[in-house]
Amino acid sequence: MDSIADMLIRIKNAQRVKKDAVDLPHSRVKEAIARIMSAEGFVGTVATPARGAKKYLRILLKYPAEKGKVMIEGLKRVSTPGRRVYVGAGKVPRVRAGFGLAIISTSKGLMTDEEARANKMGGEVICYIW
Secondary structure, three states, X not given: OOHHHHHHHHHHHHHHOOOOEXXXXXXXXXXXXXXXXXXXXXXOOEEOOEEOOEEEEEEEOOOOOOOOOOOOOXXXXXXXXXXXXXXXXXXXXXXXXXXXXXEEEEXXXXXXXXXXXXOOOOEEEEEEEO
């Protein structure tokens, strides 16, 4: 099972039905992705409380002022466990002509496509969000 794809779809589905928050099993990669999404304005705050001995990830969702709209219009999981997709520093993709976001896993950690271009780094393309 692809836990990152599961996380992204849970967030997207929760926004579609206007939930306030999403709870997910915790992992450092999922937390890093959620923090990037929060910093870029796609979701609200990210917290890591614990239920007993287990940590989980709580992502508070946010919605635009326009009725019927959602913050995440679409997303695409690019690199999967069965097919890894890597790009060089010069080939880092732009999503929706700069209106979207690509999350890249580099040797310096997870970062947005913009940060990867600024640092002249390539890596594994995790997902696109717009």
